[in-house]
Amino acid sequence: MGIRSVMLPAAIAATLCAGGVARAEGLTVGFSQIGSESGWRAAETTVTRQEAKKNGDTVKIADAQQKQENQIKAIRSFIAQGVDGIFLAPVVATGWTQVLTEAKDAKIPVILLDRDIDPADKALYLTAVTSDSVHEGQVAGDWLVKAVGSKPCNVVEIEGTVGASVAANRKKGFDDAVAKDPNIKIIRSETGDFTRSQGKQVMESFIKSVGGKNICAVYAHNDDMMIGAIQAMKEAGLKPGQDILTVSVDSVPDMFKAMMAHEANATVELTPDMAGPAFQALNAYKKSGTVPPKWIETKSTLHTSQDSDLQQIYDEKKNLGY
Amino acid sequence: MSRLPVIVTTIVFLLGFAVCGLHFRHFASTRVVADLLTDNAYLGVLAVGMTFVIISGGIDLSVGAVLGFTTVFLALAIGPWGIPAPLAFVLVLALSAGFGAAMGALIQYLDMPPFIVTLAGLFLARGGAFLLSTQSIPVNSPVYAALVGFRLHIPSGGQIPLITMVMLLVFVVCGVLLHFTRFGANVYALGGSRSSATLMGIPVARTTIRVYMLSSLLAGLSGIIFSLYTSSGYSLSGVGNELDAIAAVVIGGTLLSGGVGTLFGSFVGVMIEGLIQTYITFDGNLSSWWAKIVTGALLFAFIAFQQILSGGVLSSLRRTSAPA
Numbered sequence: 015m016g017i018r019s020v021m022l023p024a025a026i027a028a029t030l031c032a033g034g035v036a037r038a039e040g041l042t043v044g045f046s047q048i049g050s051e052s053g054w055r056a057a058e059t060t061v062t063r064q065e066a067k068k069n070g071d072t073v074k075i076a077d078a079q080q081k082q083e084n085q086i087k088a089i090r091s092f093i094a095q096g097v098d099g100i101f102l103a104p105v106v107a108t109g110w111t112q113v114l115t116e117a118k119d120a121k122i123p124v125i126l127l128d129r130d131i132d133p134a135d136k137a138l139y140l141t142a143v144t145s146d147s148v149h150e151g152q153v154a155g156d157w158l159v160k161a162v163g164s165k166p167c168n169v170v171e172i173e174g175t176v177g178a179s180v181a182a183n184r185k186k187g188f189d190d191a192v193a194k195d196p197n198i199k200i201i202r203s204e205t206g207d208f209t210r211s212q213g214k215q216v217m218e219s220f221i222k223s224v225g226g227k228n229i230c231a232v233y234a235h236n237d238d239m240m241i242g243a244i245q246a247m248k249e250a251g252l253k254p255g256q257d258i259l260t261v262s263v264d265s266v267p268d269m270f271k272a273m274m275a276h277e278a279n280a281t282v283e284l285t286p287d288m289a290g291p292a293f294q295a296l297n298a299y300k301k302s303g304t305v306p307p308k309w310i311e312t313k314s315t316l317h318t319s320q321d322s323d324l325q326q327i328y329d330e331k332k333n334l335g336y
Numbered sequence: 337m338s339r340l341p342v343i344v345t346t347i348v349f350l351l352g353f354a355v356c357g358l359h360f361r362h363f364a365s366t367r368v369v370a371d372l373l374t375d376n377a378y379l380g381v382l383a384v385g386m387t388f389v390i391i392s393g394g395i396d397l398s399v400g401a402v403l404g405f406t407t408v409f410l411a412l413a414i415g416p417w418g419i420p421a422p423l424a425f426v427l428v429l430a431l432s433a434g435f436g437a438a439m440g441a442l443i444q445y446l447d448m449p450p451f452i453v454t455l456a457g458l459f460l461a462r463g464g465a466f467l468l469s470t471q472s473i474p475v476n477s478p479v480y481a482a483l484v485g486f487r488l489h490i491p492s493g494g495q496i497p498l499i500t501m502v503m504l505l506v507f508v509v510c511g512v513l514l515h516f517t518r519f520g521a522n523v524y525a526l527g528g529s530r531s532s533a534t535l536m537g538i539p540v541a542r543t544t545i546r547v548y549m550l551s552s553l554l555a556g557l558s559g560i561i562f563s564l565y566t567s568s569g570y571s572l573s574g575v576g577n578e579l580d581a582i583a584a585v586v587i588g589g590t591l592l593s594g595g596v597g598t599l600f601g602s603f604v605g606v607m608i609e610g611l612i613q614t615y616i617t618f619d620g621n622l623s624s625w626w627a628k629i630v631t632g633a634l635l636f637a638f639i640a641f642q643q644i645l646s647g648g649v650l651s652s653l654r655r656t657s658a659p660a
Binding site for chain 1: 360361362363365367368371374375378472473474484493495562565566567568570573575610613614616617618619620621623624625
């Protein structure tokens with residue numbers, strides 16, 4: 015941080031001397047956020063603020079309270095303010111053409127965060143920064159294949175909300191990855207609705223119906239359900255993380271606590287840092303006109319109980335608002 | 337005396353705008369003013385209907401749901417059902433007017449409280465919207481593109497699209513209807529006192545039904561505006577907008593007990609609500625929930641102010657001190 019704060023003015027001075035058109039101040043960005051309905055989204059907002067501060071940029075955040083009209087209003091007033099860029103986490107996929115055209119006419123680049131839209135014209139936004147939820151499932155599956163080795167392994171799967179695209183994608187990615195290994199069999203799969211209590215109930219029913227000894231690993235579509243499942247395993251006298259391997263997606267702070275207690279094995283991160291790559295793309299576009307690809311995929315990092323930086327990541331994450 | 341609330345509201349709005357203009361660069365521009373009108377066009381049209389209803393002594397809680405239903409109906413009608421857009425507009429307006437007339441008839445002939453009848457209407461319309469579709473449906477029609485694209489450019493960046501013109505026209509036409517016609521006079525009489533209106537030979541039944549019909553018709557029109565605003569239909573659109581409309585009407589100086597109020601006041605009320613939201617986005621660091629808190633505070637202040645003005649406080653003091 016110390017080095018950065020010295021380097022930033024130095025870099026600015028350098029570009030100014032070089033006769034560039036760089037501003038003495040950073041960019042001003044308007045961020046139309048959906049709301050604060052989940053811990054992850056609150057973390058996304060916090061990280062956006064942090065990233066702006068880090069880059070010396072200013073971010074104006076408008077919470078839309080889950081309403082599209084509020085997002086459109088916010089984008090309009092960002093245009094009126096003449097911001098340098100607009101970040102949009104769209105609440106629905108449709109209905110953006112008009113207001114994004116206005117942004118385009120005002121020559122303000124728009125970057126989509128964490129969700130895509132359904133426009134007739136892809137030229138209406140600069141790029142979309144989202145995660146690939148199929149890939150998240152794949153990373154989880156690949157980890158399990160490696161962890162199991164040549165032993166036969168019966169897996170139970172706790173799925174997300176039925177019909178949610180994230181759930182379907184995380185299932186597909188995982189199922190495809192473990193299908194390559196004949197040792198691994200998915201013996202049960204049920205929905206836990208993305209909640210802790212449902213995850214616990216589903217795991218209890220798995221343990222009752224197949225017996226705890228016959229389960230070698232659990233895959234849950236999110237960490238919350240896994241934390242419920244860990245509770246169920248402990249109550250049944252099993253040792254999660256040792257008797258039964260666990261892998262899930264999201265990387266919420268509580269999962270790091272569980273991994274540090276050796277009650278969980280692995281989690282794939284859905285990063286709340288969508289703004290970081292967005293700021294990078296915007297800065298590059300503004301300074302040198304570099305047009306980013308239409309889709310910037312965020313990294314799906316794997317964290318396991320073997321990692322040495324668990325405490326550090328937990329400390330970073332616990333204040334983000336999860 | 338009855339003009340005073342409107343004057344106060346207008347002064348509050350102008351002061352607020354001046355403060356924002358001094359506080360933020362780019363605020364005092366034609367673009368911000370035009371956006372204020374455009375972004376609140378659907379709310380303005382809802383507020384017009386609500387003004388009639390509240391002046392007549394009633395309330396209409398169904399308008400936000402009718403708006404939501406309209407957007408879904410239009411998206412499906414113009415898309416998968418293949419109905420031409422103008423015909424779909426006529427259909428949906430007829431449907432909503434009929435819906436309002438039915439609510440008015442229930443209120444009149446079964447002597448049921450408007451609150452309950454229109455609450456049932458809210459559930460019915462919102463439920464109907466969900467029954468049609470829970471997805472957000474895009475409208476890709478050349479007619480829509482043309483209607484959305486039609487706009488007046490005013491100097492220094494402002495734009496007045498069709499929906500804004502419609503909203504302003506609705507205020508003018510309904511202003512004439514409320515303030516210069518027999519129907520309008522009947523609406524005021526109804527809100528002043530139902531029983532004396534009956535004694536005076538005012539067609540109470542017909543006026544009541546027409547008031548709710550007008551409110552729903554305008555809610556349908558507001559739905560068309562919203563549908564053009566987003567070029568899509570979504571069953572969750574307009575949730576809670578009935579309350580925003582009621583707040584705008586009351587801030588605009590209309591008495592919730594009926595009989596007193598103006599359309600101009602409601603217009604300024606809508607603009608004040610929009611101004612608060614714009615202030616918050618310009619600031620960029622305030623929680624957007626402050627909009628609700630400030631609106632609530634204003635609402636409370638205006639109701640208290642009207643209560644004092646209308647002598648409600650004085651007369652109730654007199655009543656308590658009078659011998660039993």
